Amino acid sequence: MSGPAVHPVEAPPMTEAALLRVRMKDVQGMAGTTGGLSLRLCQFAFAAVSLCVMATTSDFPSVTAFRYLVAAVSLQCLWSLSLALADTYALLVKRSFRNAGFVGLFAVGDGVTSTLTFAAACASAGITVLIGNDLDKCNLNHCTRFMSATAMAFLSWFAVSPSFLLNFWSLASRDSGH
Amino acid sequence: MSGPAVHPVEAPPMTEAALLRVRMKDVQGMAGTTGGLSLRLCQFAFAAVSLCVMATTSDFPSVTAFRYLVAAVSLQCLWSLSLALADTYALLVKRSFRNAGFVGLFAVGDGVTSTLTFAAACASAGITVLIGNDLDKCNLNHCTRFMSATAMAFLSWFAVSPSFLLNFWSLASRDSGH
Structure with missing residues (x-):
């Protein structure tokens, strides 16, 4: 036996920094992981499909909620696409955006865009159900398109x-x- | 000077348990604080007003979204009232519901009821705006009541x-x- 047996050295105390490092393990779905990237791509894809379906419907501008849905999913598209690019960059250079500033920004941005998208989806769903079930006027309207756009916004x-x-x-x- | 000066005692190391205790300080608004109780009472009051205004409108059952609003704010009322009672009890006996089980239950319950209330409020708002602005048929409908109920649900x-x-x-x- 060498050194340590002669001059016993205490195990270094578990410091706050070490505790922190243990806690910050990679959870799939966080920014800078492949799970996070695929979540972002899903968000982007669903929002983009919702945008296309709604924006190509001829009479969407006559209903405020549908105009708002188009605006909200456009914002969601932009946000998810830019974070998908950021995640791709983080994966390529094998670094992660894990300081409190970035995570705070991501949390606030996700909170805001998801609230807007959810509000738009609910408003559109309310109107689609009103047209389809309560007034029974689906023959005059693009019910299927409205429904698909709403469903895609919900999935996003x-x-x-x-x-x-x-x-x-x-x-x-x-x-x-x- | 007594004991400590003669036999100097090292300060006990900051243990994990001590760190935890420091972190768990009372933030106003958490369960078992007066802030938390007043939040619960606000939630209950707004949801109850929304429920009364919507439920006393004669033609709300003809629109799915309005029926859903009534259901969602009823649930919100019950949830907020029961947590207000729990908070009152916690304040009276000067104990708090701060174990992981209770906090997890409260977080899930709040998440579910707030999502339902928000969805109902958005759907009602979409329909109120549709009736009021897009179709301009406020003279035939109780627009003001629908709007008040929606606004109260949003406040809740x-x-x-x-x-x-x-x-x-x-x-x-x-x-x-x-």
């Missing part, structure tokens, strides 16, 4: 929610380490 | 969001301490 919101919750969670567990 | 959602975010935050920062 479903894909944003995990991103938001994970970012918020990682922000909270980071902050508690200070 | 605004009051639930901080509860949800605080519970989720405290759940995340607790969990990272394990």
